[in-house]
Amino acid sequence: MKISKISVTAITVCALTILSGCSGMSQRDKNTAVGAGVGAVGGAVLTGGSGIGTAGGAAVGGVIGNQVGK
Template sequence: MPAWLLMATTLVYLGGCSGMSARDRNTAGGAAVGGAAGAILTGGSAAGTIGGAAVGGVIGNQVDPNKK
């Protein structure tokens, strides 16, 4: 994939997050990190990636940056 196409795709993706609430962004970020971790830990297994994304999304959803 050409570098310019990757950069353009990334900018469009990030622009789509502008209307999201903090909880929505945390959920999406948690799912992304969890999916990557699941893929790494299971050697690229689809079940591991999906499971990691699900767990990461739940954890990200429960994180509250305003909680004291």
């Protein structure tokens, strides 16, 4: 599969935009975001891609990430 130059540029711009959005976050906010992301992936894997499992995992992971280092 060949990836076009436009696709690579679009992905790069999106990645830089997302990363720059995290620059003003506190450490606790970053932990919450990472926890939600990891929880969403874990919930999706455990439930076979169910939307409810993904959302539930994100919620639980966000709470855990928020409480880490408190």
